[in-house]
Amino acid sequence: MDAVIDVGSNTIRMLLGESLNGIIFPQSYHREITRLAGDFSKQQGLSESGTNRSLSTLKSYKNIISSHNISQTRVVGTAALRRAENRQFFIDKVATETGLFIEVIDGEEEALLTTKGALSAIEPIFKAAIIVDIGGGSTELVCLIDGKIQFRHSYPLGVVRLCEEYSSKVERKQQIDAVFKHFFENFSRLNLTSSEYQLIGTAGTITTLAAIDLQLEKYNASMINNHKLSTTYLYHLQQKLEIISVSEREALIGME
Secondary structure (H helix, E strand, C coil), X not given: CEEEEEECCCEEEEEEEEEEXXXXXXXXXXXXXXXXXXXXXXXXXXCHHHHHHHHHHHHHHHHHHHXXXXXXXXXXXXXXXXXXXXXXXXXXXXXXXXXXXXXECCHHHHHHHHHHXXXXXXXXXXXXXXXXXXXXXXXXXXXXXXXXXXXXXXXXXXXXXXXXHCCCHHHHHHHHHHHHHHHHHHHHHCCCCCCCCEEEEECHHHHHHHHHHHCCCCCCHHHHCCCCCCHHHHHHHHHHHHHCCHHHHHCCCCCC
């Protein structure tokens, strides 16, 4: 059995399981919102509080790994660690205190792994699809036709960055619009706009929208995988979220 850990800007996830011919057979799944990129500083990088929360979770994951017969472990870090001036301090601290070695991957590799993960769970695989991975520090967009990647790119757009680095709703919307304008410009240059695409969403923002729709008291990946969200539902939920308070949002069933 293998273990893989995703050290994200908002959430740290661990999957224990086996894979065969591209199909993943999970044994257990663990996830903690540690907000590694919380209080991020361009000058320093990761904050002490974000570092400590994430280190604590990685210690607990190491204990779980040690209690199982794990043949190999891979730990990857994404946007927060790509950006952080002090990432090596965090990586070294994790290695010293847990024995886990974090491999910081670039955005293109993250997009590739996102695609493989999504395709392992989606049935059926659509002729043409766009995979959207909205993370805490970056968003990956991947275009697939007949199961082959035609375009993949990582953009500097994430939920933690939007919350902490842009002070107003207007600034956040401008950043979102700029990223998708860039994506569609690339898309047009590659002459990929002729197909009808199925949108496939992954990561915490999308799965939370699904959990709210399903009214899940407790997160359940088997129910969320392959769940369909209509654009009408998303539009109405957006309208609702924009006018209610933070405490009212937190009280929504399915919201973490």
